[in-house]
Amino acid sequence: MVQVYEGTIEVTGLTKHFGAVAAVQDLSFTVEPGSVTGFLGPNGAGKTTTLRMILGLVRPTDGTATIGGRAFEALGNPGRVVGAVLEAQQFHPGRGARDHLRCYAAAMGVPTGRVDQVVALVGLTSAAGRSTRGYSLGMRQRLALATALLGDPQVLVLDEPANGLDPEGIAWLRNFLRTFARSGRTVLVSSHLLAEVEQTVDQVVIVSRGECVYQGHLDDLRAGQRRRVLIDAGDPGALVTALQDAGFGAIDLTPDGRLSVADAERQQVGDIALASGIAVYGIAEERTDLEQVFLQLTNAQFAAGPPGYGQGYGPAYGPPYGYGPTYGPGYGPPPGYGPGYQPGYGPAPLGLPAGHPTSTGYPANPGYPANPPYPTNPAYPTTPGYPANPPYPANPPYPASPAYPTTPGYPADPGRPTGPGYPPTQNRPPVQEPPSPYARPVTPQDREPGHGP
Amino acid sequence: MNRLLLSEVYKLSTTKVWWALLIPVAVIAFVLGLAGAAIAGLSTVVEDAGLTPALALTMPISMEQTTVFAAVVGLIGGAGEFRHRTITTTYLTGVSRGSVLAAKAIVHAGLGLVYGVVTAVFCAAGALLNSGTDSFPSTTDTLAVAAAGVVGVMAWCVLGVGIGVLITNQIAVLIVVLVYLLFVEGLIGLLVGTVLGADELPRYLPGAGSTALQTAHGITVFANAFGDEAFGVHDVVEGLVGSSGQLSWWGGGLLIAAYTAAFLAAGWYVGGRRDIT
Numbered sequence: 001m002v003q004v005y006e007g008t009i010e011v012t013g014l015t016k017h018f019g020a021v022a023a024v025q026d027l028s029f030t031v032e033p034g035s036v037t038g039f040l041g042p043n044g045a046g047k048t049t050t051l052r053m054i055l056g057l058v059r060p061t062d063g064t065a066t067i068g069g070r071a072f073e074a075l076g077n078p079g080r081v082v083g084a085v086l087e088a089q090q091f092h093p094g095r096g097a098r099d100h101l102r103c104y105a106a107a108m109g110v111p112t113g114r115v116d117q118v119v120a121l122v123g124l125t126s127a128a129g130r131s132t133r134g135y136s137l138g139m140r141q142r143l144a145l146a147t148a149l150l151g152d153p154q155v156l157v158l159d160e161p162a163n164g165l166d167p168e169g170i171a172w173l174r175n176f177l178r179t180f181a182r183s184g185r186t187v188l189v190s191s192h193l194l195a196e197v198e199q200t201v202d203q204v205v206i207v208s209r210g211e212c213v214y215q216g217h218l219d220d221l222r223a224g225q226r227r228r229v230l231i232d233a234g235d236p237g238a239l240v241t242a243l244q245d246a247g248f249g250a251i252d253l254t255p256d257g258r259l260s261v262a263d264a265e266r267q268q269v270g271d272i273a274l275a276s277g278i279a280v281y282g283i284a285e286e287r288t289d290l291e292q293v294f295l296q297l298t299n300a301q302f303a304a305g306p307p308g309y310g311q312g313y314g315p316a317y318g319p320p321y322g323y324g325p326t327y328g329p330g331y332g333p334p335p336g337y338g339p340g341y342q343p344g345y346g347p348a349p350l351g352l353p354a355g356h357p358t359s360t361g362y363p364a365n366p367g368y369p370a371n372p373p374y375p376t377n378p379a380y381p382t383t384p385g386y387p388a389n390p391p392y393p394a395n396p397p398y399p400a401s402p403a404y405p406t407t408p409g410y411p412a413d414p415g416r417p418t419g420p421g422y423p424p425t426q427n428r429p430p431v432q433e434p435p436s437p438y439a440r441p442v443t444p445q446d447r448e449p450g451h452g453p
Numbered sequence: 454m455n456r457l458l459l460s461e462v463y464k465l466s467t468t469k470v471w472w473a474l475l476i477p478v479a480v481i482a483f484v485l486g487l488a489g490a491a492i493a494g495l496s497t498v499v500e501d502a503g504l505t506p507a508l509a510l511t512m513p514i515s516m517e518q519t520t521v522f523a524a525v526v527g528l529i530g531g532a533g534e535f536r537h538r539t540i541t542t543t544y545l546t547g548v549s550r551g552s553v554l555a556a557k558a559i560v561h562a563g564l565g566l567v568y569g570v571v572t573a574v575f576c577a578a579g580a581l582l583n584s585g586t587d588s589f590p591s592t593t594d595t596l597a598v599a600a601a602g603v604v605g606v607m608a609w610c611v612l613g614v615g616i617g618v619l620i621t622n623q624i625a626v627l628i629v630v631l632v633y634l635l636f637v638e639g640l641i642g643l644l645v646g647t648v649l650g651a652d653e654l655p656r657y658l659p660g661a662g663s664t665a666l667q668t669a670h671g672i673t674v675f676a677n678a679f680g681d682e683a684f685g686v687h688d689v690v691e692g693l694v695g696s697s698g699q700l701s702w703w704g705g706g707l708l709i710a711a712y713t714a715a716f717l718a719a720g721w722y723v724g725g726r727r728d729i730t
Contacts, residue, residue, distance in 0.1 A: 048730075049730070052728075052729065052730065055545060056544070056545075057541060057544060057545075057728070057729040057730075058728040058729065058730060059726060059728060073549060076548060077456075077548060078545060078546065078547075078548075079545060079546035082545075083545075084545055086541055090537055090538040090539065091537065091539060092464075092467075092468060092533075092537045092539055093537065094467075094468050094469060095467045095468065096467075099463070099467040100467075102463050102467070103460050103463040103464045103467065104460065104542055104543075104546045106456060106459040106460040106462075106463050107456055107457055107459075107460035107543070107546040107547060108456065108546050109456045147542055151546070
């Protein structure tokens with residue numbers, strides 16, 4: 001008999017069909033106490049449905065979901081075991097926060113004093129008497145969190161909790177969730193953006209099209225990042241020989257005539273080329289970052305290449321998915337370049353755990369080919385306003401992905417031109433803040449509607 | 454269960470609906486009681502027998518009006534949580550969906566009791582104000598008429614909860630039930646009863662059930678005050694106040710209890726399996 005800890009969430013073969021639509025298919029994963037687990041996947045991957053099945057709100061077509069070994073219905077007083085912040089969770093517009101919480105404190109048998117505790121915890125004290133009609137989205141999220149915490153639960157389930165929170169609120173929430181998990185409790189938090197939870201979560205469960213594509217430590221995923229050097233050499237054949245002599249095995253020719261050397265560093269390849277007396281016209285290092293791995297894992301959902309992804313993520317992340325440096329104006333027309341990545345980079349599974357179902361080589365980056373006019377715009381790098389984004393042209397170390405969210409200039413980026421062919425930026429995902437070292441509960445004035453998001 | 458009951462009481466008491474609808478209930482009952490006693494005073498001109506026990510009719514009529522309001526409160530109690538999407542939190546904090554429904558039903562039975570008692574008190578107060586206790590039937594009959602009326606109000610308040618949880622669309626359910634109670638049931642009575650000749654059927658409809666429970670005894674008391682069945686007073690008054698050929702008070706009571714139980718069961722079954730998305 002396997003010991004089931006009180007706060008373990010266990011999902012086994014969970015399946016849900018809405019009519020002909022299979023929202024979740026044979027999903028299995030385990031969430032252990034003591035760590036924050038990210039539940040990731042693009043919109044429509046079945047995250048919300050799965051969470052609602054765990055919480056007994058949606059009946060599974062097949063499979064089971066248990067909390068501490070018991071189905072939700074068998075928890076007895078569920079509010080004392082699991083608290084949840086869900087997207088569609090709302091409040092009676094005529095009730096104030098305190099009244100709302102009192103209703104549910106009564107349902108859980110929690111003393112009324114706990115109401116003021118959680119109100120203060122989420123920083124709603126000054127607004128607790130007002131009816132929720134006038135609450136901002138951020139205040140609603142705080143109240144939802146307060147409701148979830150009311151029963152002092154062992155397990156916390158949050159569905160896209162950062163929605164509507166200001167950066168300060170997000171930083172506070174991150175800190176809170178980590179502290180909560182560190183006290184030996186379970187946190188399962190869903191998001192469609194890895195970057196949003198990257199600094200919060202220890203474990204990840206990644207779903208795509210209702211199926212689990214990865215489960216494990218975020219560090220393992222991070223360790224799976226691979227880099228390669230792209231080099232444009234005068235005599236590729238000689239360079240290949242030289243590189244092979246130096247012990248580099250995985251060398252490929254990209255469709256634009258460059259060599260791709262896996263698991264190498266720029267300096268190494270450059271030195272070898274110099275030692276062999278081969279002219280080098282360009283050299284660049286690439287590294288897949290977590291976001292790329294995530295997209296690769298989940299992009300099976302969008303086999304046709306979703307315009308939304310290319311447009312939404314590309315500009316916001318600077319060079320689309322870190323290919324920027326190799327992508328410059330001098331490099332000629334990229335049609336044919338993108339598709340070539342896949343065979344060119346070989347079937348190596350990006351260092352992901354072996355046997356990974358969707359690890360089929362280098363990402364068939366969905367947004368990438370969608371940018372044909374981009375490099376043909378000779379004026380692009382000098383477009384007025386564009387240089388306001390210094391890291392972009394001079395961004396060879398972009399692949400050093402850990403720094404990615406903090407790339408200077410990235411969050412502001414006001415001068416980015418909507419140059420010809422440049423994808424529109426309106427779908428830009430929420431800007432990520434680094435965890436604030438001063439994470440503090442938000443003060444009352446931050447919570448006035450005018451200050452909210 | 455006690456926790457959920459308390460929770461439902463808080464939910465009611467922290468919203469306005471219950472007292473906002475109680476105001477017209479009290480006003481209507483008071484005005485009907487007052488007017489009934491005034492009309493009863495006129496009858497002394499014709500009859501030497503003194504005042505007729507008008508309260509035996511105005512009380513049931515008041516209860517019928519209150520029943521509609523109680524149904525509305527019950528419907529909002531059942532469907533309102535779906536409208537405001539608070540049902541998610543309610544189900545997340547309740548022992549089970551069945552116990553949540555049971556708690557709502559019990560609390561709304563209590564609210565129906567309040568509505569019924571307020572109706573009885575204000576109707577009697579109106580009559581008292583106009584002509585003292587002269588238009589009151591005997592104490593026993595007064596209490597019996599009031600009690601039957603209150604039970605009918607309670608039944609519809611709980612029935613509203615059942616329908617609300619079953620259908621969940623608050624606007625739709627309010628329109629459907631109000632239109633049904635105010636027009637459709639009468640129309641069915643007319644169509645099926647008169648035109649098709651199946652005059653047995655209308656008396657088994659839910660509205661007719663509660664009406665029979667609430668009015669049957671009062672009509673009998675009022676008609677008996679005239680002392681002579683030959684006049685056909687009973688049938689005339691029954692056609693005006695209740696519905697012609699309606700069930701006895703206990704028959705109506707059993708009928709409305711059966712409807713209430715049926716809708717609660719349907720709400721329990723359907724609501725218990727519904728996906729809350």
